[in-house]
Amino acid sequence: MSKVLVADAKKCVGCRICEQWCSMSHFRTGNPKKSRITVTRSHEDYMDYPVVCRQCVDTPCIKACPTKIDALSKDENTGAIIVDEEKCIACKMCIKACPYNAIKVHPSEKYVLICDLCGGDPQCVKYCPENALYFLDREEADKLVAATKEDE
Amino acid sequence: MTKNGIAGQLLRVNLTTKKITNEQLPLEMFIDYLGGRGLGAFYLDKEVDPKIHGLSPENKLIFFNGPFSGTMVPGNNKINVAFKSPLTNTYSYSLCGGHFGPELKFAGYDGLIIEGKSEEPVYLWIDNDKVEIKSADKLWGQKIADTDHLIKEELNDQKIHVACIGPAGENQVNIACVTSDVFREFGRGGGGAVMGSKNLKAIAVRGSKDVEVADPEGLMELVAGLYPNFKKNPKAQIRRVEGTNELVRGINNAGFMCTKNFSEGTSEANKEFEGSLFREKVVYNDVSCYACPIACGKNSAIVSTKYGAVKLEGPEFETLGLLGTNCGLTNWEDVLHVSAICDALGLDSITAGGCVSLAMECFEKGILTLKDTNGLELSFGNGKAEAELLEMIAYKKGIGADLAEGPAYAAEKWGAPELAMHSKGMTFAVYDPRGAKGMALTYATSPKGAHHMVAPVFGGEMAAGNRFEEKGKETLVRNTQLNFAAVDSLGFCATCQNGFLRADQLKAFKLVTGYELTEEKMLFNAERIFNMERMYNVKNGFARKDDTLPKRFTEEPMAFGESKGQVVDLETLLDNYYAAMGWNNDGVPTEEKLQALGL
Numbered sequence: 001m002s003k004v005l006v007a008d009a010k011k012c013v014g015c016r017i018c019e020q021w022c023s024m025s026h027f028r029t030g031n032p033k034k035s036r037i038t039v040t041r042s043h044e045d046y047m048d049y050p051v052v053c054r055q056c057v058d059t060p061c062i063k064a065c066p067t068k069i070d071a072l073s074k075d076e077n078t079g080a081i082i083v084d085e086e087k088c089i090a091c092k093m094c095i096k097a098c099p100y101n102a103i104k105v106h107p108s109e110k111y112v113l114i115c116d117l118c119g120g121d122p123q124c125v126k127y128c129p130e131n132a133l134y135f136l137d138r139e140e141a142d143k144l145v146a147a148t149k150e151d152e
Numbered sequence: 153m154t155k156n157g158i159a160g161q162l163l164r165v166n167l168t169t170k171k172i173t174n175e176q177l178p179l180e181m182f183i184d185y186l187g188g189r190g191l192g193a194f195y196l197d198k199e200v201d202p203k204i205h206g207l208s209p210e211n212k213l214i215f216f217n218g219p220f221s222g223t224m225v226p227g228n229n230k231i232n233v234a235f236k237s238p239l240t241n242t243y244s245y246s247l248c249g250g251h252f253g254p255e256l257k258f259a260g261y262d263g264l265i266i267e268g269k270s271e272e273p274v275y276l277w278i279d280n281d282k283v284e285i286k287s288a289d290k291l292w293g294q295k296i297a298d299t300d301h302l303i304k305e306e307l308n309d310q311k312i313h314v315a316c317i318g319p320a321g322e323n324q325v326n327i328a329c330v331t332s333d334v335f336r337e338f339g340r341g342g343g344g345a346v347m348g349s350k351n352l353k354a355i356a357v358r359g360s361k362d363v364e365v366a367d368p369e370g371l372m373e374l375v376a377g378l379y380p381n382f383k384k385n386p387k388a389q390i391r392r393v394e395g396t397n398e399l400v401r402g403i404n405n406a407g408f409m410c411t412k413n414f415s416e417g418t419s420e421a422n423k424e425f426e427g428s429l430f431r432e433k434v435v436y437n438d439v440s441c442y443a444c445p446i447a448c449g450k451n452s453a454i455v456s457t458k459y460g461a462v463k464l465e466g467p468e469f470e471t472l473g474l475l476g477t478n479c480g481l482t483n484w485e486d487v488l489h490v491s492a493i494c495d496a497l498g499l500d501s502i503t504a505g506g507c508v509s510l511a512m513e514c515f516e517k518g519i520l521t522l523k524d525t526n527g528l529e530l531s532f533g534n535g536k537a538e539a540e541l542l543e544m545i546a547y548k549k550g551i552g553a554d555l556a557e558g559p560a561y562a563a564e565k566w567g568a569p570e571l572a573m574h575s576k577g578m579t580f581a582v583y584d585p586r587g588a589k590g591m592a593l594t595y596a597t598s599p600k601g602a603h604h605m606v607a608p609v610f611g612g613e614m615a616a617g618n619r620f621e622e623k624g625k626e627t628l629v630r631n632t633q634l635n636f637a638a639v640d641s642l643g644f645c646a647t648c649q650n651g652f653l654r655a656d657q658l659k660a661f662k663l664v665t666g667y668e669l670t671e672e673k674m675l676f677n678a679e680r681i682f683n684m685e686r687m688y689n690v691k692n693g694f695a696r697k698d699d700t701l702p703k704r705f706t707e708e709p710m711a712f713g714e715s716k717g718q719v720v721d722l723e724t725l726l727d728n729y730y731a732a733m734g735w736n737n738d739g740v741p742t743e744e745k746l747q748a749l750g751l
Contacts, residue, residue, distance in 0.1 A: 013447040015440035016251075020224035024372055030223045030363035031258065040311060041251075043297060043334045046437070046451045046463065107360035129379060129445040 002079030004141045005115060005122055007037075007050040008148070011132035014041050014048030018124035018133060025123045033107040036115040037124050037133075050132065052124070053102045053115035055079050057138075061114065064097030071111070080117035088112055154363040157219040157664035158182055159262045163283065165276060167350050168209065168268030172283050177262055183667055186641035186674070187218030188253075190681040191263060192234025192245050197684055199265075202692040206238025206342065207324055207349040209269035215256070216264075218643025222257035222363035224375050225660050226382070227648025229253055229442035232640065237341040238349075239326040239503070239558050240577040240601040243688040244341035247605075248315075249441040249645055252332035255313040258359025266352060275316075275354040277307065280361060288353035292322060295496040296331045303356050316354035317344045318498025320546040324348045325556040327503040327545070331495070335449075335465035336441070339500045340578065341600050366666030374659055382445045382651035391448040391647050392438065394427025396469035399582075401426045406614065407713030408587020410478040410580065412532045413509035414573045414704055417584050418713035421482040425472055434484050439465055441645065448647050457485040459539075467491040467501070470604070473582035474505025479512055479538050486535025493539050497546040506579025507545060507555040508538050510563055510572050519568045526550050570703050576601035576694075585705050587715035588613045590625040590632075593725045596699040597629070597739075599685040605646065607632035622721050626729040637678040637685075680749040683741050687751065696739035699726055 019035035027034050037052040061081060065072045071088035072081055088111035095103045095112065103114050115122075117135075125133040134144065154160070156179060164173045185191045195214045204210045213235050220228040231253025237244035256264060259280050266276075273288035290306075291299050299316045313333055320328035321344030328344030329337040338344075347353075365371050382388045390398045400422065403409040407417040423429075430450075439449030453463040467475070467487060475494065476487040494501040508530075514520040515530035522529070528537045544552025554562035559579055563572035573580050578601025585592035590609035598606040609632050613619035639649060642657065654671060661669045689698075701722055710718045730737055734745035741751075 010437075013438045013440040013449075015444050015447060016442055017224070017226075017445065020443060021372075024224055024368060027362070028364075028368040030365070031361065033258070033360035034362070038311075041333070042310075043300060046439075046453075046465070048439075127376065127379065129382075130447075 002055070002077070002138070003135050004055045004079065004138050005052055005117065005125065006054070006134040006136060006141045006144060007052055008132045008134070009047055009049045010148075011130045012039060012048040012050050013130055014039055015129065018050065018128055021123040021127045025118065031107070033104070034113065036113045038104070051100060051102050053081060054100055055081070055117075056099070060097040060099065061094035061103060064093040066091065066093060072114075075116075078117045078120045081114045082116060083112055083114050085109070085111045154222065154257060154260070154361065156366045156666050157223060157363065159257060159260050161261060162263035162265060163261045163278065164265045164267070165283070165285070166268045167266065167270040167274065167285070167352060170285055172285075179665060179667065182219045182665065183669065184677060185681065186638060186677055187643055188216040188230065188232030188247070188641055189234070189245055189637060190641040190677065191216040192232050193243070193681050193684045193688070195265065196234045196236070196243065197688055200236055202236065202243070202688050204236060206236045206241065206346060209350070211236050211346055211349070213266040213343065213346055213350075214263070217253045217257050217262050218641060219665055220660060221643050222254040223365055223664055224371065224443060225664065226375060226378055227444045227446065227645045227652055228643045229444065230640070230643045230645055231256065233330065233338045233343050235341070235343055235346050237600065238324075238345050239342040241692070242576055242600055242694065243685050244343070244600045246338040246340050246343055247640055248330070248332050248336050248338040250333045250336035251442045252313045252315050252336070252357065253643070254442045255357045255359050257363055258361055259357050260359065260361045264355070266350065269349065270351040273351050273353055275303065275356060276352065278355065278357045280359055291353045293319065295319065296498050297334050297496065299354055300334050303354055307356060309358060312356050312358040314354055314356045317347045318496060318546070320498045321345055321348040322353070323546065323548050323556070325499070325546055325548065326558045327500045327507065327556070328498050329500040331498055335495060337500070340502060340603055342500075344498050344500075365664045367663045371660070371663040374656065374663060378652060378656060379445050385651040387650040388446050388647070390427070391650070392446050394431050395435075395448050395450045396647070397425065397430040397472060398427040399469050400472070402614065403582060403610075405714065406587055406619070407710065407715035408584040410473050410582050410584055412480045413478060413513040413571065414580070414584055415513065416712070417587055417710050417715050419477065422477045424482060424484070425476060425487070434488065444645065444648060446647060446651075452488055454485055454488055457489065459485070459489045462488040462492055464488060464492045464495055466495070470581050471501040471505070474502045474579070475508070475538070476505070478505050478509045480532025481535050481538070482533055483535075486538070490535060490538050490542060493542045497542065499542060499546055502581060503559070503579045504542060504545065506573055507559050507562070508541050510559050511541060511551060511555065513571050514563075514566055514568055517568075519566055519571075520551065524551055573702050573704065574602055575700055576698055578602045583610050584710070584715070585701060585720050586710045586718040588619045589622050589720060589725065590619070590628050592701060592705065592720040592722060593625055593629045593729055594632075596701055596722060596726065597729060599689055605636065607636060608646065620715070620718055622724050625725060626732040629729060630732050633682055634675055634678040637681045638674050641678070641681060676749075680751060683746065683749055683751060686735075686741060687746070690740050696726060696730075696737070699739055
């Protein structure tokens with residue numbers, strides 16, 4: 001069974017080390033706008049919110065991608081959404097469809113950035129100093145999310 | 153695009169002519185001046201006459217990142233601003249952590265120089281190459297958090313980073329700070345007043361450019377290997393749990409924690425503020441600056457106080473000490489409340505605390521009466537009165553207007569100059585120099601007035617068990633001054649040095665810039681920076697006569713506690729230090745020294 005990436009905002013401190021590793025490991029450059037994971041700090045509720053693709057079962061992004069473009073697919077091994085950079089035109093239909101605001105347009109190219117789980121070894125999870133990111137079997141992830149909700 | 157860690161350009165904005173230009177900045181500048189603080193010293197010396205008034209349009213705000221800003225180098229996010237200080241009439245610089253510096257780098261700039269003066273309130277909007285001077289009519293008068301919020305609304309992006317001033321800066325209060333991302337300050341020296349004098353309310357930045365490094369694979373390997381050092385380092389770990397307030401216990405027990413305007417060095421009541429109780433009673437989560445694996449920042453809150461709910465990032469140790477124990481406060485409610493007021497109004501909480509404690513001692517001694525204070529009972533420990541006085545300072549009302557000029561001015565006017573605990577017009581940090589003689593030298597010889605981070609040697613002195621000795625402190629202070637001139641310029645946070653040693657800093661320099669910087673050259677450059685800073689003040693007439701401490705520290709023995717009986721022998725310290733620096737006995741760098749440094 002494929003694993004999913006889960007972010008726990010309660011543990012996040014906003015260091016953005018996840019963004020740095022995402023950008024460096026994919027593009028060999030430091031640029032948060034090229035990171036597929038994004039941390040937003042709210043000065044209103046004093047929290048940091050890491051936002052990243054959750055590998056939805058029903059893949060609204062793939063469904064939203066226009067048929068004639070057909071740039072998105074699901075990796076059968078990892079369950080990650082794979083963007084075909086040649087086909088994608090950055091029409092932003094997937095961005096509108098994503099319920100978690102986890103997709104962004106590459107800052108200088110005409111394609112979108114979606115978490116590819118680093119082929120099964122997500123670097124953000126590996127280097128998060130807070131252990132605020134988990135890479136779990138879907139069943140375990142569901143349990144964790146349910147427990148967190150109960151907490152609240 | 154940034155290559156080898158360097159964007160290669162600085163942005164210059166003239167608010168008088170509205171002219172906006174880009175200037176080239178070669179890598180060599182980062183080799184010779186290392187980065188933020190060094191480049192600030194270079195440009196201030198080159199472009200701003202040391203004799204001008206800090207609030208004149210000829211003054212400039214010179215912001216510079218270090219070469220690592222925006223890279224994954226851990227604990228590196230400090231951006232420096234250099235300016236002529238209206239508070240101290242000296243060279244001044246201030247460093248700010250958080251996320252503002254890296255964002256400026258992502259926008260494609262190593263630095264930003266603001267010059268001139270706008271006729272009407274404006275703010276600067278830097279969106280990569282697109283730079284606009286926009287009207288700040290709707291922002292003028294707003295407090296810090298509201299300003300940040302309104303700018304993000306207007307520009308329709310919650311992810312931009314804003315540095316701004318509050319009412320204190322607008323009113324050109326000499327102890328006003330510049331605040332980035334609501335809770336991170338370019339704190340000391342009155343940079344906020346300089347910004348206010350230019351009618352510049354804020355600088356908003358958004359960047360989406362690459363920060364490329366010379367050897368990305370090598371850098372990833374180095375950085376991955378550094379993270380465990382932070383986890384293993386005891387200092388880094390206690391900072392994580394208790395923030396900088398981990399220092400309260402040691403400093404209070406050792407009897408040199410500022411208490412009641414430095415009239416005492418310790419108190420039972422101060423124990424309420426020990427780091428463990430801070431964590432237990434008021435902290436509810438941890439906050440990190442860019443690329444920092446420690447996260448010493450703390451969000452604090454008390455849901456129900458006599459002031460209502462209080463919530464803020466902080467207070468860190470210096471704020472707690474100066475606004476808190478030094479004003480005789482004894483509970484977290486009051487401390488959080490006055491900290492939040494400084495944050496909202498844009499006041500440097502350290503100097504503000506030193507101003508309030510001065511007024512409180514004057515009040516208790518009858519130098520200020522209820523008539524002078526408009527009925528305010530300014531006794532030590534009165535948190536409510538302290539809060540009101542802070543407002544009066546920010547809006548220049550009553551005796552607040554005197555303190556807004558600075559503690560030295562106010563104390564002189566009130567006829568009690570000896571009660572202002574300042575050097576060169578800037579008030580002290582927490583550490584009473586009678587309890588750590590190296591700190592006496594740090595404060596007295598600092599180019600920006602009594603600031604602790606120019607050479608925070610107290611920890612080393614305590615560890616060595618020689619904190620009461622004057623002997624040998626010239627070497628300790630000199631070495632620490634040079635180390636900090638280097639790490640401040642490179643953009644490292646002081647806390648992050650615990651776990652990120654010099655050998656690794658030099659490795660990072662090579663991997664990021666491609667240039668092999670030796671330790672020898674790094675320290676040579678640091679010494680040149682420090683001498684440039686000194687010379688800037690010398691050109692304005694500063695000398696040994698200005699490297700002073702209040703009489704309280706040189707003549708009044710500490711009354712009780714673990715530093716009991718101590719006074720500072722400043723003249724011996726200065727004699728030895730000047731000799732160690734290659735300066736003459738009047739504190740002026742010799743011709744030979746300047747020549748050796750290429751100045």
